[in-house]
C-alpha cells in the first residue's frame with residue numbers, strides 16, 4: 001500500500017482531468033476511464049524514455065475497449081505507436 005502527499009494527489013488529479021478530455025485511445029470515441037501505463041526503466045527505452053528513467057503514460061479509454069479480451073495488448077501497442085510518432089503532450093511539474 002502507498003500513501004501520497006496532498007501535493008502529489010493534486011498533480012495526479014490535474015493529469016487525470018487533462019487526459020479525461022481525450023477520446024478513447026483505441027476507437028477514438030468518447031472515453032470513460034483514465035488509465036496509467038508504466039514501463040519500468042529496464043523496458044522504458046521501448047517507450048523512448050531517457051536512459052534509466054521509467055516511463056509513465058496516462059491514457060483515456062472507453063468502457064467497450066477496456067473490456068476487450070486483448071485490451072492490455074492493444075493499449076500497449078497504441079501507446080508505443082503514439083509515443084513513436086510524438087503524438088503526446090508532456091506535462092511537467094509546475095514550479
Ligand SMILES: [Zn+2]
Nearest residue numbers: 024027062065
Ligand atoms: Zn474505445
